[in-house]
Amino acid sequence: MLELSPADWQAIDVTLRLCLYTTLILLVIATPIAWWLSNGRSAARVAVQAIVALPLVLPPTVLGFYMLIVLGPRGVVGGSLESLGLHHLAFSFEGILIASVLYSMPFAVQPLTEAFGNLGRRPAEVASSLGAGLIDRFVTVILPLTKGGFVVAATLTFAHTLGEFGVILMLGGSIPGETKVLSVLIYDYAEAMNYEAAHRLSLMLLVFAFFILFVVYSLTRRIEVAKV
Amino acid sequence: MKYRHSVLLACALLFATSAHADQFTIAAASDLRFALDDIIEVYRKDHPEHEFEVIYGSSGKMTTQIMNGAPYDIFFSADISFPEKLKSEGFTATDPAVYAIGRIVIWSNTLDASTLTLQDLPADPRIRRIAIAQPAHAPYGMRAQEAMQATGVWEMVQPKLVFGENIAHTAQMVESGAADVGIIALSLAKFPAMEKHPHHLIDAKLHNPLTQGYIVTKRGGEKAPVMNFARYMKTDAAHEIMEQYGFVMPK
Amino acid sequence: MTLAIKASLQRGDFTLKIDIDLPLGGVTMLFGRSGCGKTTLLRITAGLEKVRDAEVRFGDQIWQKGRCFVPLHRRRIGLVFQEQSLLPHLSARGNLLYGYQRTPESLRRLHLDEVTDMLGIGNLLSRPIDQLSGGERQRVSIGRALLTSPQLLLLDEPLSALDTQSKREIMPFLSRLAKASGIPVVVVTHAPDEVERLADRVVFMRDGRITAVEPLREALARPDSPLFADEGAVCVLEGSVLPVRDDGLARFGNERIQFLIQSDRALRGTPTRLRIHANDVAIARHPVEAISVMNQLPVTIERIDTFRPGRVLVTGKLLDGQMLTAEITEHSRRKLRLDIGQPVHALIKSVALLD
Numbered sequence: 001m002l003e004l005s006p007a008d009w010q011a012i013d014v015t016l017r018l019c020l021y022t023t024l025i026l027l028v029i030a031t032p033i034a035w036w037l038s039n040g041r042s043a044a045r046v047a048v049q050a051i052v053a054l055p056l057v058l059p060p061t062v063l064g065f066y067m068l069i070v071l072g073p074r075g076v077v078g079g080s081l082e083s084l085g086l087h088h089l090a091f092s093f094e095g096i097l098i099a100s101v102l103y104s105m106p107f108a109v110q111p112l113t114e115a116f117g118n119l120g121r122r123p124a125e126v127a128s129s130l131g132a133g134l135i136d137r138f139v140t141v142i143l144p145l146t147k148g149g150f151v152v153a154a155t156l157t158f159a160h161t162l163g164e165f166g167v168i169l170m171l172g173g174s175i176p177g178e179t180k181v182l183s184v185l186i187y188d189y190a191e192a193m194n195y196e197a198a199h200r201l202s203l204m205l206l207v208f209a210f211f212i213l214f215v216v217y218s219l220t221r222r223i224e225v226a227k228v
Numbered sequence: 229m230k231y232r233h234s235v236l237l238a239c240a241l242l243f244a245t246s247a248h249a250d251q252f253t254i255a256a257a258s259d260l261r262f263a264l265d266d267i268i269e270v271y272r273k274d275h276p277e278h279e280f281e282v283i284y285g286s287s288g289k290m291t292t293q294i295m296n297g298a299p300y301d302i303f304f305s306a307d308i309s310f311p312e313k314l315k316s317e318g319f320t321a322t323d324p325a326v327y328a329i330g331r332i333v334i335w336s337n338t339l340d341a342s343t344l345t346l347q348d349l350p351a352d353p354r355i356r357r358i359a360i361a362q363p364a365h366a367p368y369g370m371r372a373q374e375a376m377q378a379t380g381v382w383e384m385v386q387p388k389l390v391f392g393e394n395i396a397h398t399a400q401m402v403e404s405g406a407a408d409v410g411i412i413a414l415s416l417a418k419f420p421a422m423e424k425h426p427h428h429l430i431d432a433k434l435h436n437p438l439t440q441g442y443i444v445t446k447r448g449g450e451k452a453p454v455m456n457f458a459r460y461m462k463t464d465a466a467h468e469i470m471e472q473y474g475f476v477m478p479k
Numbered sequence: 480m481t482l483a484i485k486a487s488l489q490r491g492d493f494t495l496k497i498d499i500d501l502p503l504g505g506v507t508m509l510f511g512r513s514g515c516g517k518t519t520l521l522r523i524t525a526g527l528e529k530v531r532d533a534e535v536r537f538g539d540q541i542w543q544k545g546r547c548f549v550p551l552h553r554r555r556i557g558l559v560f561q562e563q564s565l566l567p568h569l570s571a572r573g574n575l576l577y578g579y580q581r582t583p584e585s586l587r588r589l590h591l592d593e594v595t596d597m598l599g600i601g602n603l604l605s606r607p608i609d610q611l612s613g614g615e616r617q618r619v620s621i622g623r624a625l626l627t628s629p630q631l632l633l634l635d636e637p638l639s640a641l642d643t644q645s646k647r648e649i650m651p652f653l654s655r656l657a658k659a660s661g662i663p664v665v666v667v668t669h670a671p672d673e674v675e676r677l678a679d680r681v682v683f684m685r686d687g688r689i690t691a692v693e694p695l696r697e698a699l700a701r702p703d704s705p706l707f708a709d710e711g712a713v714c715v716l717e718g719s720v721l722p723v724r725d726d727g728l729a730r731f732g733n734e735r736i737q738f739l740i741q742s743d744r745a746l747r748g749t750p751t752r753l754r755i756h757a758n759d760v761a762i763a764r765h766p767v768e769a770i771s772v773m774n775q776l777p778v779t780i781e782r783i784d785t786f787r788p789g790r791v792l793v794t795g796k797l798l799d800g801q802m803l804t805a806e807i808t809e810h811s812r813r814k815l816r817l818d819i820g821q822p823v824h825a826l827i828k829s830v831a832l833l834d
Contacts, residue, residue: 191366
């Protein structure tokens with residue numbers, strides 16, 4: 001039953017690249033944000049926390065709409081790029097990558113904030129008193145002690161990016177091999193009443209998503225058990 | 229997943245609001261967005277007692293929705309093949325009927341499209357992104373593809389193509405400036421806000437006709453106001469508005 | 480060596496206002512009730528609490544002033560926290576060497592063998608830290624801090640999370656720490672007995688301010704000493720445990736004065752301290768015979784202070800010059816007609832070896 005067409009493979013390739021890059025970029029960006037957020041409850045922190053969580057409640061179309069405006073040729077970002085002789089970012093892989101990073105941000109920031117919060121400041125203070133600088137502390141102390149949080153953040157980000165649709169539809173322009181991800185392809189198949197193809201990909205995505213979530217939940221359970 | 233949710237919710241709301249026999253819902257292809265709005269405005273003046281609403285979307289999507297029980301009473305498709313499919317599967321109360329012939333144009337928000345032809349699209353360096361509707365399920369996209377194939381530019385424009393979910397979405401891609409040009413419905417390019425940018429009418433001989441057909445669904449067939457609205461679409465008043473938007477009226 | 484701190488901080492109800500040049504050397508204890516700001520002061524010193532416009536200088540090094548802020552990992556401070564703070568993903572050895580490996584070779588003055596010997600943790604090295612007792616963990620923490628060859632050791636309530644047994648186990652190491660390593664030590668504590676056991680100098684804090692900085696001897700010589708607030712007046716005598724004689728009894732003291740003590744686990748020969756509650760000391764004009772009290776020592780009365788209503792503190796000088804304090808009633812004092820300069824006998828009901 002898994003006879004995938006070249007278009008399917010192309011969409012799988014785009015989707016996996018998008019998920020992978022989004023996850024890698026977000027781990028780098030989310031780590032300092034989460035660290036800062038876990039450090040207390042000032043008004044600024046609460047505000048940032050709320051901003052980070054926005055994609056959880058906003059319709060993807062809102063983000064897609066604003067991203068199109070900002071990244072397009074007349075937007076702040078797209079326009080500046082154009083004036084530098086570069087391309088604007090609407091309808092490009094880079095564009096949907098940026099959108100994905102924003103859209104999946106809470107799924108990376110929240111598990112890390114929680115992991116850092118549970119860890120507390122003490123291990124970092126200890127490492128600092130023992131002469132370890134910022135990066136050294138992070139690599140030799142924080143990372144090994146919160147690796148569970150990083151695994152959860154990475155998996156959730158990956159899985160959430162996999163399920164992205166509205167933002168990409170608005171910003172991506174469904175370009176095969178560039179911005180046409182699985183969810184959009186499935187939508188096109190369903191629209192064209194090609195139910196067999198839609199089923200094929202939907203089922204695959206379903207199984208894959210289940211597998212990822214299964215891994216996450218068994219990992220979080222193991223981490224909780226380990227804590228006890 | 230979120231999308232599916234909102235469809236369910238929309239359906240639930242529709243069921244809730246269409247409880248009365250006098251109320252009905254029109255499903256219409258998105259190329260009709262402006263023309264039908266104008267017609268409805270006139271129609272409402274004549275028939276203030278009729279309560280109805282109109283939903284625009286891609287013809288393919290609405291066909292699927294009707295087959296899955298969406299509470300639409302009358303369906304104006306951008307292509308007659310969809311009403312025919314619904315008829316053959318027994319979802320209709322009337323035979324598919326043609327209500328208009330559509331045209332496609334090259335339109336741009338940034339360039340003077342009236343000076344552009346299909347042949348210019350591949351090579352013009354100012355044109356980096358060309359928006360068309362998704363040919364797999366949007367009739368206007370299919371016709372755009374046919375026209376470009378007939379002109380022999382289809383292969384060459386591939387790297388520049390971006391795809392809208394329906395023809396209105398495609399027009400919005402161009403309107404926002406994110407795509408430099410688009411092949412969209414003449415009916416949309418004629419909308420006052422968009423008409424200030426000139427367009428290039430694509431020769432109808434280059435593609436199959438955009439024969440736009442409608443049907444009344446099973447549930448709509450039982451409602452007198454629905455049949456009344458269907459008849460109104462054949463009046464001169466309605467035809468006049470449709471023609472203003474560039475539709476060709478069937479003889 | 481001095482530690483100069485200038486800082487003020489307002490956080491809710493809590494106000495901290497510090498401006499002090501603190502001479503360092505030996506063990507300096509920061510004493511005050513919980514919430515008085517002593518831990519905050521320690522954290523400002525360490526650079527863990529970044530208070531605006533604060534100034535911190537250690538000797539001729541500026542750690543914080545204006546825009547200049549030296550982060551903790553460049554201050555070369557050894558830190559020991561109250562609760563167990565070993566890095567859980569490392570073994571005892573891994574913890575001990577974490578800082579050592581990050582100390583430039585030229586600055587390393589203390590090495591693993593010395594430190595493990597000093598703290599008696601040589602046999603724990605390969606153990607995962609969850610298999611260490613509370614006392615063992617705290618000794619590893621201290622060893623870990625020492626192995627960075629710090630220029631200053633800061634200990635934040637290092638004993639308060641430990642049970643009595645663990646405290647007893649770790650006290651001797653702490654008391655030798657400053658002398659054996661030559662590193663000035665600052666210890667935050669709220670326990671008077673820890674001050675009495677360890678301190679060379681005491682910094683008293685109250686409500687975010689420093690109220691006094693004085694040597695332990697002076698801190699114990701005034702009847703209003705904050706150290707007496709809960710448990711009453713005490714005095715602390717320095718000496719060492721002497722060899723057991725024919726009578727089978729252990730003794731504490733020096734050539735001039737000796738106390739009989741009941742101790743089988745005393746470390747012979749090492750200098751230590753004896754704590755005596757003023758309540759446990761009685762005064763007699765003449766030596767008393769046929770009495771259960773085992774320790775009677777001649778003293779000369781140095782001063783007499785009113786302590787609580789109806790009670791006085793009589794401070795007497797022992798033969799070796801150390802002071803012994805007795806708490807007696809005003810009535811007894813009048814009856815015995817006690818006065819300054821008078822030779823009397825102190826009867827000591829019980830003593831506690833601080834180990």
